[in-house]
Amino acid sequence: MNTDRQVPPFETGSLRDPSELMRPERLGALKQTRLSFGRLLVNKMVTEGWEIRIDRLSLDEEGVGRVVYAIETPSRRFSFGVFSRNSPEGEDTDRITAEDWDLWAFLCEGEASPAMMDAQREELPHVMEGRATPDVLIWTRANRSSRFFGHVVDSLAAGHQPDIDHLAAGGYLTRSSGYYGNGLNGTKMFRALDDDHPLSRPYMSQMLAAYMLRVFGYDLAEHVAAARNPDAPALDDGIKRYLGTGNSSGVGIVLYLVNHPKQLHAWLRTREVALARAKTVDPSEADLERFRSLRRRARRWFAEDDSETNRFFASKDAIAADLDRVGDRVDALAADPPDGHFWEAVCQWASEELRRETQEVLHSLLLDVRPEVCDGLEESLTVSERSDVVPGMEVATLRSRIDEGYAWALDVDFDRPEATRHFWYRSIENEEPRLGVRGEGPDEYELPADIARRVQSLQRDLDGFAPADTVAEVLVEHPEHRYVVERIQNLHGLLYAEIRGNPLDADFVPLHFIACLKAMWGIQKAHPKSKGWVRGTFFQGAPLAHELPDCEQEYWMFPPKPEPAAHWRDDR
Amino acid sequence: MNLSVREVLDLSERCFRAAGFDPSTARAHAAAVWWAEAYRGTGLAALEDLLGPLDDADATTPTIDERESPISVLDGRGLPCPVSAVPALDLACAHADRYGNGITRVTECAVDSGEELLGALACRAAERGYVSLVLSVGGDAGSRTVLGAPAGARPAVAEATPSAPSEGYAAIDRAVRADRHRAREAPLFRVAFDGETGPDPYDATDARLLHRFLRRSVAPAPDADAGPGFVVACIDPRHPRYSGEVGRVAEDAVRDAELFDRIHSPETVGDRADRLVREGVAVDRERWREIFEFGNGVLTPPFEGSEKGAGFDLNELEG
Numbered sequence: 001m002n003t004d005r006q007v008p009p010f011e012t013g014s015l016r017d018p019s020e021l022m023r024p025e026r027l028g029a030l031k032q033t034r035l036s037f038g039r040l041l042v043n044k045m046v047t048e049g050w051e052i053r054i055d056r057l058s059l060d061e062e063g064v065g066r067v068v069y070a071i072e073t074p075s076r077r078f079s080f081g082v083f084s085r086n087s088p089e090g091e092d093t094d095r096i097t098a099e100d101w102d103l104w105a106f107l108c109e110g111e112a113s114p115a116m117m118d119a120q121r122e123e124l125p126h127v128m129e130g131r132a133t134p135d136v137l138i139w140t141r142a143n144r145s146s147r148f149f150g151h152v153v154d155s156l157a158a159g160h161q162p163d164i165d166h167l168a169a170g171g172y173l174t175r176s177s178g179y180y181g182n183g184l185n186g187t188k189m190f191r192a193l194d195d196d197h198p199l200s201r202p203y204m205s206q207m208l209a210a211y212m213l214r215v216f217g218y219d220l221a222e223h224v225a226a227a228r229n230p231d232a233p234a235l236d237d238g239i240k241r242y243l244g245t246g247n248s249s250g251v252g253i254v255l256y257l258v259n260h261p262k263q264l265h266a267w268l269r270t271r272e273v274a275l276a277r278a279k280t281v282d283p284s285e286a287d288l289e290r291f292r293s294l295r296r297r298a299r300r301w302f303a304e305d306d307s308e309t310n311r312f313f314a315s316k317d318a319i320a321a322d323l324d325r326v327g328d329r330v331d332a333l334a335a336d337p338p339d340g341h342f343w344e345a346v347c348q349w350a351s352e353e354l355r356r357e358t359q360e361v362l363h364s365l366l367l368d369v370r371p372e373v374c375d376g377l378e379e380s381l382t383v384s385e386r387s388d389v390v391p392g393m394e395v396a397t398l399r400s401r402i403d404e405g406y407a408w409a410l411d412v413d414f415d416r417p418e419a420t421r422h423f424w425y426r427s428i429e430n431e432e433p434r435l436g437v438r439g440e441g442p443d444e445y446e447l448p449a450d451i452a453r454r455v456q457s458l459q460r461d462l463d464g465f466a467p468a469d470t471v472a473e474v475l476v477e478h479p480e481h482r483y484v485v486e487r488i489q490n491l492h493g494l495l496y497a498e499i500r501g502n503p504l505d506a507d508f509v510p511l512h513f514i515a516c517l518k519a520m521w522g523i524q525k526a527h528p529k530s531k532g533w534v535r536g537t538f539f540q541g542a543p544l545a546h547e548l549p550d551c552e553q554e555y556w557m558f559p560p561k562p563e564p565a566a567h568w569r570d571d572r
Numbered sequence: 573m574n575l576s577v578r579e580v581l582d583l584s585e586r587c588f589r590a591a592g593f594d595p596s597t598a599r600a601h602a603a604a605v606w607w608a609e610a611y612r613g614t615g616l617a618a619l620e621d622l623l624g625p626l627d628d629a630d631a632t633t634p635t636i637d638e639r640e641s642p643i644s645v646l647d648g649r650g651l652p653c654p655v656s657a658v659p660a661l662d663l664a665c666a667h668a669d670r671y672g673n674g675i676t677r678v679t680e681c682a683v684d685s686g687e688e689l690l691g692a693l694a695c696r697a698a699e700r701g702y703v704s705l706v707l708s709v710g711g712d713a714g715s716r717t718v719l720g721a722p723a724g725a726r727p728a729v730a731e732a733t734p735s736a737p738s739e740g741y742a743a744i745d746r747a748v749r750a751d752r753h754r755a756r757e758a759p760l761f762r763v764a765f766d767g768e769t770g771p772d773p774y775d776a777t778d779a780r781l782l783h784r785f786l787r788r789s790v791a792p793a794p795d796a797d798a799g800p801g802f803v804v805a806c807i808d809p810r811h812p813r814y815s816g817e818v819g820r821v822a823e824d825a826v827r828d829a830e831l832f833d834r835i836h837s838p839e840t841v842g843d844r845a846d847r848l849v850r851e852g853v854a855v856d857r858e859r860w861r862e863i864f865e866f867g868n869g870v871l872t873p874p875f876e877g878s879e880k881g882a883g884f885d886l887n888e889l890e891g
Contacts, residue, residue, distance in 0.1 A: 128864075131573055134851050183578025192850045388700065389596070391662035392669030427878045428871035436877045445872040448595050472666035476636045476646070476659040482596040 007375045010276035015495070019408065021268065024501040028312070028512030029356035030519040031364045032557065034374045035271050035381070037203035038522025038538055041211065042556070044198070045548050048074050052215060052545040055079065055112075061227035062086050063220045066121075068112050069212060073198045078137075079112035080212040081105060083121055084220060087143070103174060105216070107138040107181075107209045109188070123185075131186040137199065138209040139185055142176035145246060149173045149221060156225035156232045161568035164239060168561055169306055171525050171537040173217035175246025179206035202263070202381050203521065210538045214245040215545045237544060238562035244539040247523060251532040252433040254503055254513045255424065258449050261487070261497035266383040267520050268496035277373040278366040279344040287369050288334055292327065294365045294555070299323040301558035302361075307527035312511045314357045322358035326350065360519075368555060387490040389482065395474060396467035401488050402459060408500040409452035410459065421506035424449045435510075435532070449503040454484035524557060573860060574852035575616075580606055583860075583867050584619055590869030591626040600658045604692035609853055610845045611691070611729065611836050616855050616863065618688040623866045625652040625685040634659060634678065642671065645748060648681025653708070653802060654689045656681050661693045664806040668702055672811035677748045679801045687711030691731065693804055694720030698727030702806040703782075703822040705789055707741040710800025715741070717789045721822040722809075723838050726845075730825070730832035732790040740789030742796035744803050779817035782807060786825045790832065 020026060032039065044050075051072040059065035064085050071078040082105040104124040108116070116133070123130040124139060132139055144150075148162075148170050155162035182205075183189040193200040199208060218240050225232040257264055283291065302320040309315050329349055338345035343366055350359045367373060402410070413419060422435045423443040433447065448454070458481045465474055471489075475482050491497040502508060510532035518526050518536050526536035541559030543551045575583070584605040588598035609615030634656040637645040644663040648656045660676040667674025690706050697704030698720035706718045717732045717740070732738075737745075772780045785805075809819035825831055872878060 183576030392666040425872040441875045470666040472662035
């Protein structure tokens with residue numbers, strides 16, 4: 001029995017089989033974990049006691065103007081500069097190339113001087129040509145939530161707190177559809193960050209910008225309410241904690257995941273190793289109590305969440321019901337311990353009896369029962385994307401790589417017209433990745449999302465070569481295969497690099513890919529708006545900025561809806 | 573204006589994609605643009621110069637004249653020389669894996685378009701672990717020789733611009749035209765460079781041959797009747813047929829200021845590349861706009877479906 005607090009071991013063979021994990025439906029069921037980027041950032045901010053304060057604020061009664069925040073970490077100062085306006089109603093589209101936004105903001109290293117603010121104000125609105133300076137880490141654009149921001153301001157200005165049930169349907173005051181960093185628009189590149197840089201892990205800069213939008217949303221709402229009524233109360237901390245930053249994500253994520261297979265593998269393997277470790281830890285009584293507490297919290301959260309889940313995801317009520325069964329099962333096994341590892345038995349039962357999404361909630365909770373199972377894994381989240389063809393590889397070896405890693409791709413039946421119904425393209429109108437119907441648009445502009453089809457095409461053309469011929473000889477006659485050959489060669493042995501789906505298929509569901517990346521980011525609350533568009537909330541439940549330096553809140557996921565306090569109405 | 577290194581790579585890749593290249597080939601060409609920027613500060617200028625010829629080109633691949641012989645020969649079909657660069661290097665590397673050295677001769681290509689980017693081949697080969705020489709004739713420089721040698725994280729690279737096609741280039745060109753490159757039992761190095769006598773600092777025969785090849789690759793041959801094009805030669809210093817001295821020949825040569833008039837030490841290039849990563853790459857806004865507009869060729873023109881938003885069946889809530 002392994003119950004001490006050291007990092008537990010795991011056996012390589014205990015990681016989940018990619019034929020299960022890499023199916024789109026399974027990836028779409030993944031949930032946030034301690035290793036999700038948003039949680040890693042909050043953990044770092046709390047552990048290191050970061051301080052966030054307003055450095056300069058100049059807003060009029062409508063909230064139009066500028067604000068600069070100072071973010072102090074033990075080793076560096078960052079600034080978050082915001083340009084706030086109030087777009088005419090109906091002009092907010094959340095489109096990445098839209099030019100009308102309620103907020104433009106940037107995250108930079110050091111101080112954001114007035115001169116820098118002036119310069120960035122000129123550049124930020126220009127989506128294509130705008131230039132950041134090399135000390136800028138992130139550009140972002142955001143909108144006020146039309147449903148919730150006005151309600152909060154109206155309520156505070158009227159002297160009372162907003163209706164928490166209304167807010168719970170969404171969960172944010174500001175919503176961004178993108179955080180542009182790592183070289184985009186001239187921002188600082190990720191690889192330019194030193195190892196000891198506070199934001200040197202993947203997505204940390206983006207997550208900090210998202211956190212700062214949350215901070216700004218509250219300050220903005222309180223400022224506008226106070227301008228209307230000097231006696232307006234501040235937004236209750238309990239409500240603030242329950243809200244987060246809105247996010248809007250679309251089908252572009254499908255291409256992102258297809259085009260970053262090494263990252264995908266690293267992120268998935270890291271969480272699978274943590275899970276494999278967690279399953280080997282046989283629980284103490286304290287562990288069981290902690291699990292029960294976390295499960296109850298999660299169950300309540302799902303039961304309270306009214307947001308729409310659409311037919312592609314399990315309903316929140318169904319997951320809540322499943323979590324009741326998990327509780328019963330754990331109690332039964334605690335009373336009559338199974339052979340082998342306890343949590344392994346629970347997970348095995350869950351895989352046979354429960355919905356995929358509940359299984360993944362269970363996995364997420366297990367990582368929080370014994371957080372040390374995640375120790376040391378953060379390092380593995382950063383990977384190099386470098387890749388090159390191995391031209392001297394023999395055709396026989398390439399064939400065996402295909403057989404080993406791409407049997408799933410060879411199994412796709414492309415004789416079915418539905419299997420190639422769609423093509424992916426990037427439109428000149430706004431550069432967003434989109435899906436078109438083959439034959440009804442110019443598919444010569446097709447983007448390479450069709451891994452399975454490319455593998456099959458390569459396999460056919462390899463028949464024209466001898467086993468001892470080299471890849472270089474194949475590619476000089478078939479240069480169109482270079483992309484997939486390089487991919488096959490470079491991803492060999494990376495079990496979780498390829499998603500085993502066909503994005504061209506008529507029945508393809510982009511939501512599964514989007515939900516997967518949202519889980520990596522750490523978005524817990526998500527609600528699909530369509531088959532290819534999801535809105536979600538970052539940092540729901542996370543500590544507030546003023547709580548970071550002395551935070552005692554160790555676990556903030558699955559926050560319960562705040563109970564209306566007596567003073568909420570008495571504030572008026 | 574300043575572009576990040578990522579933008580240099582992304583923009584370049586989009587241009588090559590717009591010109592019709594496979595995504596992986598486009599990425600390899602984009603890496604060559606970044607190489608020219610990091611080593612010479614001229615990558616984006618070279619890319620801009622290449623856009624017109626790429627736009628005019630009616631193909632994106634050379635044809636292979638010789639697949640079975642020890643020396644591969646590619647017909648560049650009059651296309652800009654970078655078009656043939658990627659397959660030329662792949663063939664040379666593959667051959668070096670098998671036989672210790674590999675040479676690709678590219679004929680009939682337009683060396684006056686994008687010739688500066690060919691130097692990236694020597695660097696890429698060195699990153700793959702090969703000693704590599706790229707010899708070109710017919711570009712703005714007239715004749716150029718680039719040597720790349722593995723040297724840890726970043727290869728060592730040296731360049732020379734002989735006043736005429738180099739003796740090495742001329743020897744290979746002659747050998748190919750005389751059909752001597754087909755002789756499997758007589759590797760080109762031996763065909764072209766054996767038989768010389770005189771003092772040599774190296775003991776092993778293979779090392780002396782390579783040393784001779786390197787020296788003659790920077791020595792002009794004013795009377796040579798060599799046609800335009802380029803040659804990529806790769807030598808695998810780890811190959812069992814070679815002595816350990818082969819690697820040392822390249823290490824010595826790549827630092828030899830008498831052989832090469834431009835030496836890019838890994839340290840100097842590393843500092844420059846790191847600075848560009850930190851601070852960005854300066855580019856004239858008009859140049860950027862021209863490259864940007866060309867790269868927009870990857871974007872799909874409006875059509876009925878594109879006006880419906882993200883995609884069919886994606887825009888409305890279902891079920």
